Amino acid sequence: MTVRVRFAPSPTGYLHVGAARTALYNYLFARANDGTFILRSDDTDTARSTDEFQEDILEHMQWLGLEWDEGVARGGEHGSYRQSDRYGRYREVAHDLIADGSAYYSFATPDQLESFKQAAREAGTSPAYDGSLEPLDADIARLISDGESAVVRFRVPRPGETRFTDIVRDEMVFDHKQVDDFIILRSDGTPTYHLASTVDDVDYGITHVIRGEDLLSSTPKHILLAEAMDADPATYAHLSLLMGPDGKKLSKRHGDTAMSAYREAGLLPEAINNYLALLGWSLGDDEEIASISEMIGKFDLNSVSKNPAVFDPQKLEWLNGVYIRDMDDEEFVGRTLASVEDDLGRSLSGGERAQFDAIAPLVKERTKLLTEVADQVRFLFSDIDEYDEKSWAKVMDKPEGPVALDAAASVLSVLEPWTTEAIEGALRGMLESTGLNARKGFQPVRVAISGSTVSPPLFECLEILGKVETLARIARARSEMK
RNA sequence: GGCCCCGUCGUCUAGAGGCCUAGGACGCCGCCCUCUCAAGGCGGUAGCGUGGGUUCAAAUCCCAUCGGGGCUACCA
Numbered sequence: 208m209t210v211r212v213r214f215a216p217s218p219t220g221y222l223h224v225g226a227a228r229t230a231l232y233n234y235l236f237a238r239a240n241d242g243t244f245i246l247r248s249d250d251t252d253t254a255r256s257t258d259e260f261q262e263d264i265l266e267h268m269q270w271l272g273l274e275w276d277e278g279v280a281r282g283g284e285h286g287s288y289r290q291s292d293r294y295g296r297y298r299e300v301a302h303d304l305i306a307d308g309s310a311y312y313s314f315a316t317p318d319q320l321e322s323f324k325q326a327a328r329e330a331g332t333s334p335a336y337d338g339s340l341e342p343l344d345a346d347i348a349r350l351i352s353d354g355e356s357a358v359v360r361f362r363v364p365r366p367g368e369t370r371f372t373d374i375v376r377d378e379m380v381f382d383h384k385q386v387d388d389f390i391i392l393r394s395d396g397t398p399t400y401h402l403a404s405t406v407d408d409v410d411y412g413i414t415h416v417i418r419g420e421d422l423l424s425s426t427p428k429h430i431l432l433a434e435a436m437d438a439d440p441a442t443y444a445h446l447s448l449l450m451g452p453d454g455k456k457l458s459k460r461h462g463d464t465a466m467s468a469y470r471e472a473g474l475l476p477e478a479i480n481n482y483l484a485l486l487g488w489s490l491g492d493d494e495e496i497a498s499i500s501e502m503i504g505k506f507d508l509n510s511v512s513k514n515p516a517v518f519d520p521q522k523l524e525w526l527n528g529v530y531i532r533d534m535d536d537e538e539f540v541g542r543t544l545a546s547v548e549d550d551l552g553r554s555l556s557g558g559e560r561a562q563f564d565a566i567a568p569l570v571k572e573r574t575k576l577l578t579e580v581a582d583q584v585r586f587l588f589s590d591i592d593e594y595d596e597k598s599w600a601k602v603m604d605k606p607e608g609p610v611a612l613d614a615a616a617s618v619l620s621v622l623e624p625w626t627t628e629a630i631e632g633a634l635r636g637m638l639e640s641t642g643l644n645a646r647k648g649f650q651p652v653r654v655a656i657s658g659s660t661v662s663p664p665l666f667e668c669l670e671i672l673g674k675v676e677t678l679a680r681i682a683r684a685r686s687e688m689k
Numbered sequence: 690g691g692c693c694c695c696g697u698c699g700u701c702u703a704g705a706g707g708c709c710u711a712g713g714a715c716g717c718c719g720c721c722c723u724c725u726c727a728a729g730g731c732g733g734u735a736g737c738g739u740g741g742g743u744u745c746a747a748a749u750c751c752c753a754u755c756g757g758g759g760c761u762a763c764c765a
Contacts (some may be wrong), residue, residue: 217765252764317763324761328690334761335691376694384760385692385761394764400765424693447695447758454757482701489702493713512702515758519700524714532728557690559757573727583726600723634724649724661726 210242211414214268214275215404217249218261223464224518225419225449225457226264227271228483232446233417234505235484235499245411246278247412248289251403256291267466271332271476272499285411290403300385300406300436301359301391309435310391312357314350315340324428335387337365359392361401361432369427374415374444376509381427389428401425405432408441417508420515421456444508447487447515457518469523473546473577478527486516496529528575539571540564543580550581551588562587565671569663583663587672591658591680594687602650603688607643611651612685615665616678623672631666655684 214230216222216503224232237244246268250256252395265280277283286292304310315323319340327334342350343435367383391402408416408429414428423445433440451461458464463472469479480499483488488511490497497505531539540563547563548554555563563584570583594603602608618633638648653665655676662668669677 219765249765255764313718331690333691380694381693387761390763395763397763399763404765419759420694421759422765425765445694450758452700456758485701487701489713491703493703495701514695514702516702517700519715522701525715528728575727631724638724645724649703653725657725659725663726665724 208414210237210240211245211412212237212242212417213245213247213278213408213411213413214273215249215407215418216264217252217255217400218257218264219252219255219265221260222267222466224466224479224483225464225471227267227273227466227479228449228486229417229419229446230273230482231271231483232488232508232511235502236274236415236417236444236508237276238503239506240416244273245318245413246275246281246288247285247407247411248279248291249400249404250289250291251398251400251405253291253397261464263467267470268290271277271466271480273480274405282654290407293403293407294397297403297406298392298396302399303403304361304391304435305359307435308362310359310361311338312342312347312351312505313338313360313388313390314342314347314357315557333384335385336360336387337384338362346682358387358390361391361428361435363388363428363431369430371426371430371440371443373423373426374442375447375511375513376423376445379423379426381424383427386427386431391432401428401432405429406436409433409436409438409579413441415444416441416506417446420445420448444511446511447513448515449486450515452517454517461518462520463594468635469579473540474523474527475530475577478523480528480532481525482526483533485522486518487512496526524575531574531577532572534571536564536568536571538566538582543567543577544634546578547584547588551586555588559588562671564666566663569667573663586657586668587660590675593658594684595659598654598658601660602647602654602685605647606685607647607686608651609685610641611637611643612655612681612688614648615652616681616685619669619674619681620678622674625670627666627670634666651684652681656680 212233214233216226234244236242248261261279261684268275275281277285278288301310305312315336320336321686323336324334325339363383363386365383368380369383369386370378370380373379389401390399392398404661426443426445430440451457453461463469477498477676481497484497484502485495488506490502490505534542544563545553566584566587570580573578573583614637618637619630622629622633634649634652638645641648650660653662654660656668656672672680
């Protein structure tokens with residue numbers, strides 16, 4: 208049987224990291240098994256679903272490179288893959304279920320239900336609604352024709368239990384005492400998640416449902432529903448949840464959870480995929496770094512970890528740095544040029560572009576986030592607005608400051624040719640004549656040309672900045688000293 | 690409250706009875722390299738929640754206990 212899996216987010220929010228991990232695992236499982244990866248939109252919550260969120264999800268799935276074979280915006284033999292387009296189908300299934308006794312119109316009021324639960328809670332028993340509040344059969348037809356408000360509930364067989372083998376959690380058993388007669392059709396005739404999701408899983412031939420553990424307790428409902436439809440239930444795999452540093456389910460409270468925020472922060476999709484894969488799964492052989500294709504080659508749902516994982520932005524950033532350092536210089540330029548120009552508020556001239564190309568390899572080694580690049584190269588393309596205060600105090604306000612600048616200016620002004628090697632030679636010579644050590648002699652020059660004690664390697668910076676500009680900056684810094 | 694899941698360094702994990710005086714990675718600390726910052730190299734810090742069993746032998750099996758999490762909507 209061909210593997211068919213789906214990632215079915217509801218567009219009631221942007222794509223967040225936890226969902227992305229679920230998507231990734233579905234994707235890896237599909238690719239590892241020559242299966243089909245489907246993207247579905249579970250948008251039955253019409254009040255909270257928006258096109259904007261839907262768009263955000265699609266966009267970031269693509270950004271991550273998690274291409275789907277069938278589904279939203281791509282099509283396939285099952286239509287639009289949006290549940291809001293299939294209400295007729297869900298209603299049809301619901302009515303079939305009513306017809307064969309698997310479901311029923313329910314007239315229990317919220318107040319009644321509330322006291323039912325309250326009583327169960329006080330008695331220490333299960334609060335799952337068992338249908339016991341319903342009117343006599345004899346009255347039902349009349350209530351319906353009177354237009355009395357009713358929902359449709361699934362009739363959970365009682366007594367009974369549902370067993371299934373979860374790929375990551377092994378044998379699961381749920382006593383039906385714990386499963387309520389859940390609503391499948393709301394009083395306005397729209398389907399609930401349980402119905403729509405299960406009908407789609409059945410109709411679309413989903414073989415494996417890989418989703419978050421928050422749905423583990425709902426699984427008996429889905430299995431019961433599929434069986435009532437005379438279908439074979441899918442095989443389930445429930446992934447542990449992603450946690451914030453406080454151990455609670457990862458949410459907005461913990462900072463950024465929107466994939467867009469990570470993209471804007473300068474994270475690479477490859478690094479994110481790699482990191483997310485590590486959260487709950489391991490590559491084995493003490494390996495941490497793996498491309499998507501390597502992951503596909505090794506992926507095994509059975510070895511996915513059962514325990515919840517705390518999302519650690521620091522490790523993600525480290526991985527991002529690994530990926531950045533691993534890039535070709537041209538690629539690095541290609542992926543950062545726009546943010547540098549954004550920062551400048553203009554595009555780079557041809558000469559400036561050459562300068563950027565020249566410094567790129569040096570900056571690449573020092574970058575963890577793409578967005579940090581602008582900070583590191585800005586000094587090349589614009590005058591120094593103001594020297595970093597701490598840097599100035601640390602090296603310029605010292606006795607060596609003026610000594611170093613004067614000596615540097617004097618050796619550099621007559622230097623030919625203007626190359627990194629020559630510059631280094633001249634400045635090291637300056638060290639000897641002034642008796643300053645490298646730190647004391649070079650740091651003032653660095654601050655003069657870059658505005659900070661932290662910059663890419665000095666000699667290269669000088670070469671790339673150019674002789675005229677270098678001397679001008681040294682002179683200016685010197686003039687600003689007391 | 691009820692049901693379910695989970696429990697190895699701060700964090701992610703390896704570990705499927707002896708290979709474990711518990712391995713790797715991030716982080717942190719130190720040293721080296723060094724023109725700053727990174728990167729890199731080397732070294733260090735730190736963990737099997739607890740209590741009982743089973744066994745010649747337990748991180749690995751069993752029980753209990755404690756702790757954390759999830760679900761308990763006409764949300765998904």
